[in-house]
Amino acid sequence: SWTPDTFVDTTVADLKKKVGTDKVILGLSGGVDSSVAAMLLHKAIGKNLHCIFVNNGLLRKNEFHDVLKQYKGMGLNVKGVDASARFLDALAGKSDPEEKRKTIGRVFIEVFDDEAHLVEDAKWLAQGTIYPDVIESVSATGGPSATIKSHHNVGGLPDFMKLKVVEPLRMLFKDEVRRVGASMDMSPALLGRHPFPGPGLAIRILGDITPEKVRILQEVDAIFINGLREWGLYDQVWQAGAMLLPVDSVGVMGDERTYEKCVALRAVESTDGMTADWVNLPYNFLQKTSNDIINKVKGVNRVVYDISSKPPATIEWE
Numbered sequence: 194s195w196t197p198d199t200f201v202d203t204t205v206a207d208l209k210k211k212v213g214t215d216k217v218i219l220g221l222s223g224g225v226d227s228s229v230a231a232m233l234l235h236k237a238i239g240k241n242l243h244c245i246f247v248n249n250g251l252l253r254k255n256e257f258h259d260v261l262k263q264y265k266g267m268g269l270n271v272k273g274v275d276a277s278a279r280f281l282d283a284l285a286g287k288s289d290p291e292e293k294r295k296t297i298g299r300v301f302i303e304v305f306d307d308e309a310h311l312v313e314d315a316k317w318l319a320q321g322t323i324y325p326d327v328i329e330s331v332s333a334t335g336g337p338s339a340t341i342k343s344h345h346n347v348g349g350l351p352d353f354m355k356l357k358v359v360e361p362l363r364m365l366f367k368d369e370v371r372r373v374g375a376s377m378d379m380s381p382a383l384l385g386r387h388p389f390p391g392p393g394l395a396i397r398i399l400g401d402i403t404p405e406k407v408r409i410l411q412e413v414d415a416i417f418i419n420g421l422r423e424w425g426l427y428d429q430v431w432q433a434g435a436m437l438l439p440v441d442s443v444g445v446m447g448d449e450r451t452y453e454k455c456v457a458l459r460a461v462e463s464t465d466g467m468t469a470d471w472v473n474l475p476y477n478f479l480q481k482t483s484n485d486i487i488n489k490v491k492g493v494n495r496v497v498y499d500i501s502s503k504p505p506a507t508i509e510w511e
């Protein structure tokens with residue numbers, strides 16, 4: 194019968210045989226799948242695995258720094274590429290959700306291709322594709338790989354997409370990926386991370402994106418997510434995050450009326466993201482979180498909690 198330990202043993206042996214002494218490139222996202230795929234390849238081929246972790250400027254607060262450090266601690270041969278300015282410049286003035294997604298997908302391909310060229314003589318592209326990705330590879334929202342697929346036909350394939358593909362998790366479901374990671378002693382915090390969309394905070398800032406809006410949302414999101422952890426609620430939630438709404442909400446400060454940002458908090462229970470229920474978070478937690486956000490994040494004067502289920506409301510707001 195299937196066990197994570199035997200999966201690791203046979204997969205590592207297979208990868209050694211398949212890849213030999215070739216160099217392999219892998220894009221790390223900070224998520225569970227790419228991290229576990231990287232760990233398997235690291236066990237098989239060590240330094241010949243060249244991981245690339247791109248900061249698109251739309252990650253959670255401190256995420257680029259913290260996750261990069263964690264990857265290095267795991268012994269991975271990883272390069273962090275801070276392309277924030279390139280992404281934010283390309284996004285300036287764009288407010289249509291699909292245009293934002295396409296822009297991020299395009300810039301990601303450009304940045305990744307530049308980096309891949311720096312790894313001389315690479316033969317393989319490794320991906321953290323899991324079984325549900327294989328069967329839903331044409332889904333409308335898709336993940337980062339779907340984004341890539343929908344753009345590669347413009348102006349020909351980027352060079353890294355001409356590499357041979359290796360996908361060690363292709364036959365696994367998410368829970369199996371987590372068990373495989375645990376059997377390689379990967380940290381429970383990394384393996385238990387909530388899913389996070391490839392376009393990141395860009396699709397949680399409704400309308401156009403500015404560095405200031407990213408900063409505000411990063412602060413709000415950090416208070417919410419750290420609060421979930423502190424209150425022991427993080428693992429009861431499938432995914433959580435904050436949305437920065439394109440409305441200025443009226444507030445009062447002394448005798449003055451002020452107009453500042455409104456944020457919506459969202460936390461859902463789900464098994465696969467296809468359907469989702471909003472989580473009945475404790476009122477005391479919501480009260481504390483709302484006060485912390487309004488008191489600590491300059492520019493926000495109102496917090497609401499999203500109590501809509503999917504369907505019909507999607508998890509993200511755009």
Ligand code: XMP
Binds near residue numbers: 294396508
């Ligand atoms: P929705 O909003 O469609 O989200 O209910 C379902 C799941 O997909 C994630 N999501 C995305 N992931 N690129 C991604 O990689 C995207 O463009 C994208 N849009 C939504 C969302 O976070 C949730 O987990």
